[in-house]
């Protein structure tokens with residue numbers, strides 16, 4: 186079955202790296218917007234990679250909350266596996282793949298936790314469902330049974346409805362400050378374009394990479 190599946194088997198946009206901006210953020214925003222316009226489902230979801238103290242990696246899907254001059258923002262529970270890994274080693278990588286436009290973006294850098302106030306404000310700007318999910322808590326702990334989750338979730342939804350500003354102290358906004366951002370434009374003839382931005386003492390430097 187796998188041999189019958191195809192990639193880059195559609196009309197793809199072209200990407201001229203000579204026209205790319207001096208810094209990666211405007212290009213990231215442009216590609217995100219173009220992915221949404223091309224109908225990519227959930228283009229604001231991404232893979233977050235972290236490593237534990239022994240260097241063993243883990244990945245999972247997360248929502249991008251913002252991308253601005255400070256970096257790429259995401260939120261989670263401080264006590265989850267990723268939260269614990271980031272506390273021990275505050276470095277991470279992000280990956281985006283938007284199949285409809287044949288584009289991949291890879292970002293790597295250091296991660297800092299935002300203040301409790303900023304984390305709370307970010308959570309309370311989101312949907313009641315996001316608040317209810319955060320209120321359930323205990324993320325990445327072992328769950329005894331699905332009934333136990335159902336009871337905790339019902340209580341969390343009820344509390345989120347009654348108390349839209351309910352605090353969730355473990356919920357933390359993190360900001361990844363990029364040191365490297367790579368843009369990959371897929372090409373049907375496999376002549377993929379890879380443009381890598383690297384942050385140096387003098388600012389962003391660009392280089393092309395062999396595909």
Ligand SMILES: Cc1cc2nc3c(=O)[nH]c(=O)nc-3n(C[C@H](O)[C@H](O)[C@H](O)COP(=O)(O)O)c2cc1C
Pocket residue numbers: 230243244245246247248249259260261262265266267268324325
């Ligand atoms: C589409 C999608 C979006 C998700 N967004 C988040 C998110 O923004 N924050 C979060 O903590 N978990 C999110 N999750 C759940 C994570 O993938 C993961 O299961 C959870 O955070 C526990 O990860 P950990 O055990 O590695 O810490 C999302 C999952 C999916 C499939």
